[in-house]
Amino acid sequence: MNPSNLYFITAIGTDSGKTLISAIVTEALQADYWKPIQAGFPRDTEKVQTLVSNPVSQFHNEAYLLQHPMSPHAAAHREGVEIDIQALVLPNTHNTLIIEGAGGVLVPVSNQHFVIDIARKFEAEVILVANIYLGSINHTLLTINELKHRNIPVKGIIFNGPANEDSEQFILNYSQYPLLLHVYPEEQITPEVVHSYAQQLRKAFIM
Numbered sequence: 270m271n272p273s274n275l276y277f278i279t280a281i282g283t284d285s286g287k288t289l290i291s292a293i294v295t296e297a298l299q300a301d302y303w304k305p306i307q308a309g310f311p312r313d314t315e316k317v318q319t320l321v322s323n324p325v326s327q328f329h330n331e332a333y334l335l336q337h338p339m340s341p342h343a344a345a346h347r348e349g350v351e352i353d354i355q356a357l358v359l360p361n362t363h364n365t366l367i368i369e370g371a372g373g374v375l376v377p378v379s380n381q382h383f384v385i386d387i388a389r390k391f392e393a394e395v396i397l398v399a400n401i402y403l404g405s406i407n408h409t410l411l412t413i414n415e416l417k418h419r420n421i422p423v424k425g426i427i428f429n430g431p432a433n434e435d436s437e438q439f440i441l442n443y444s445q446y447p448l449l450l451h452v453y454p455e456e457q458i459t460p461e462v463v464h465s466y467a468q469q470l471r472k473a474f475i476m
């Protein structure tokens with residue numbers, strides 16, 4: 270049984286808001302969620318589960334659950350684990366599946382593969398989380414160049430951070446990727462906040 274649609278959530282780095290935005294996309298599409306490679310605790314899957322309120326979404330177990338909060342290739346090495354992207358199998362679901370990466374696109378999972386190779390293997394469409402800070406244009410364009418170089422299909426960009434018209438316009442013009450949503454700095458991250466953004470995002474998917 271294969272998922273009906275596959276979206277891969279990646280970002281320009283770690284701590285970018287991928288888990289928050291995975292929860293928003295999961296809620297918007299009443300999709301299932303999967304974090305194939307988790308390095309360190311708490312588990313992103315637990316965070317997403319607490320933030321998603323629809324009755325349909327299922328949350329699938331990680332393929333690799335590593336203890337060390339570091340690059341997956343390093344955590345795996347320390348724990349005597351060999352991460353094999355080729356051996357990864359999609360969770361058993363007919364539903365749309367949201368797959369969350371780890372860190373940015375060129376995070377190594379082994380000496381042979383990077384996180385972005387997971388999106389390529391499953392032919393998932395990427396949703397790129399682009400933070401807004403001084404220096405993020407460079408980080409975002411480096412990520413965009415890598416996605417284009419690898420011919421990875423991109424559904425669109427979700428900005429995460431304060432409004433910055435200059436950065437946003439340059440990035441959208443350069444990439445020609447659609448803008449799906451802008452998530453602003455929130456005092457608190459709650460299921461209600463997630464649901465509100467999810468309702469906005471649904472419009473972008475319906476259009």
Ligand SMILES: Nc1ncnc2c1ncn2[C@@H]1O[C@H](COP(=O)(O)OP(=O)(O)OP(=O)(O)O)[C@@H](O)[C@H]1O
Pocket residue numbers: 280282283284285286287288289290313370371372373429430452453454455456458
């Ligand atoms: N727009 C926002 N407003 C408030 N807090 C945010 C926002 N975006 C992210 N955060 C917070 O920043 C922290 C890092 O976000 P998150 O865990 O989603 O990053 P990540 O990209 O999933 O990291 P990883 O690469 O480890 O998976 C979390 O505490 C999250 O709640």
Ligand SMILES: C[C@H](N)[C@H](N)CCCCCC(=O)O
Pocket residue numbers: 283307308309337338339340341371372373376
């Ligand atoms: C441990 C952390 N929360 C992420 N899951 C993994 C981030 C790896 C970053 C590697 C790097 O770019 O230096």
Ligand SMILES: [Mg+2]
Pocket residue numbers: 287288289313369
């Ligand atoms: Mg995360």
